[in-house]
Amino acid sequence: MDIRATTEDCFANLNNPDRQTNAKQISKLLSEMWQVDAKGKWKRQTYAAHLLREGYAVCISNHVDPLASNNAYQALQFIEVLSSMDIPLNLMTRFGKEADTQALFDLIGDRPTPIYSSIPTFNDEIARKCEPGAPLPNQRLEYLKQAIAAGYPVSVGINPIIPGWIDDPIEMVTRLKDAGIKNVTLGKIHLS
Numbered sequence: 001m002d003i004r005a006t007t008e009d010c011f012a013n014l015n016n017p018d019r020q021t022n023a024k025q026i027s028k029l030l031s032e033m034w035q036v037d038a039k040g041k042w043k044r045q046t047y048a049a050h051l052l053r054e055g056y057a058v059c060i061s062n063h064v065d066p067l068a069s070n071n072a073y074q075a076l077q078f079i080e081v082l083s084s085m086d087i088p089l090n091l092m093t094r095f096g097k098e099a100d101t102q103a104l105f106d107l108i109g110d111r112p113t114p115i116y117s118s119i120p121t122f123n124d125e126i127a128r129k130c131e132p133g134a135p136l137p138n139q140r141l142e143y144l145k146q147a148i149a150a151g152y153p154v155s156v157g158i159n160p161i162i163p164g165w166i167d168d169p170i171e172m173v174t175r176l177k178d179a180g181i182k183n184v185t186l187g188k189i190h191l192s
Contacts, residue, residue, distance in 0.1 A: 023074065023078075026078065029044060029046070029048060029049060029052075030052075030081060030082075030085065032044045032049075033049040033052050033053060034053070052087060055087075055088065056088070057087075057088035057089055057090040057114075058082055058087055058088070058089055058090070059089075059090045059091075059092065060075065060078070060079065060089060060090070060091055060092070060093075061075075061092055061093075065092075065093050065094055065096070065134070066079070066091065066093055066104075067093045067094070067095050067096030067097075067100050067101060067104060068094075068096060068133065068134070069096060069097065069133060072096050072097070072100040076100065076103050076104065076107065079104065079107050079108070080107050083107050083108060083109070083111065088111070088113070089108060089111070089113045090113070090114045090116075091104070091108075091113060091114065091115045091116070092115075092116045092117070093115070093116075093117060094117055094118060094131065094134040094135060094140060095117065095134070095135050095139070095140055095143045096134075096135065101135075101143055105146065105147070105150060108152075110150070110151065112151065112152065112153065113152050113153075114152065114153045114154075114155070115144070115147045115152050115153070115154050115155075116154075116155045116156070116157065116185075117140055117143075117144055117154075117156055117157070118156070118157040118158075118159055119137045119140060119141065119156050119157070119158060119172075119176070120137075120158065120159060120160055120161070120162065120165055120166075121137060121165040121166055121167075122137050122138065122166075122167070122171075122172060122175065123165065123166075123167055124136050124137070124138070126164075126165050130165075141175070141176075141179055144156065144179060144181060145179050145180065148179070148180040148181070153183075154180075154181055154182075154183070155181070155182075155183035155184065155185060156176055156181050156183070156184050156185070157184070157185040157186075157187060158172065158173075158184060158185070158186050158187075159185065159186065159187030159188070159189075160187060160188055160189030160190075161186060161187065161188050161189070162189055
C-alpha cells in the first residue's frame with residue numbers, strides 16, 4: 001500500500017499552513033452590513049455585503065475545516081452569529097470532535113443547510129495517515145447519516161482519488177448510497 005499524500009499535501013495547508021481567520025474584519029462586516037449612511041446608502045458597499053443582504057449562503061469552508069480542533073471554537077461562534085442573523089450557510093467539513101459536531105447540528109437546527117464532506121477512503125489505516133485528527137471515514141459517514149436524518153442536503157466528495165486508497169470502488173459507492181447520500185463528487189489530487 002503506497003500512501004504518498006499526507007496532511008502537508010492537504011489543499012487547506014498548501015499555500016499557507018499558518019492561516020488564521022480575521023475575526024475583526026468578519027465581525028465588522030456583519031455588524032455594518034445593514035447600516036445606512038446619512039444619504040440613505042448602505043454603509044457597506046462591498047460585494048460580500050451585497051450578497052449577504054440578498055440572502056446568499058456563506059460557504060464555511062473551502063479553505064479550512066471549521067470543525068478541525070484548531071478552528072472549532074471560533075467557527076462555531078461565527079456559525080452561531082450567522083444563524084442568529086438568518087444568514088444561510090453551506091458547510092464543508094470532515095467534522096470533528098463529537099461535542100463540536102453536535103454543537104454544529106444544534107446551531108443550524110432545522111435550517112436546510114447543505115453539508116459537504118470528503119471521504120477519500122474507508123480504510124482506517126490510510127485515513128489515520130492522510131487525515132490525522134479528522135474523524136475516521138466510518139464516523140464521518142455516521143455524522144452524514146445524522147445530517148440526512150435531520151433533513152440537511154448532503155454530498156460527499158470522493159477526493160482525492162489516489163490509487164491504493166479505495167479497496168473496492170463498488171463497495172465504497174454502495175456504502176454511500178445505502179447511507180442515503182445522493183450526491184457524490186469525484187476529484188483527483190492536485191498539488192501546486
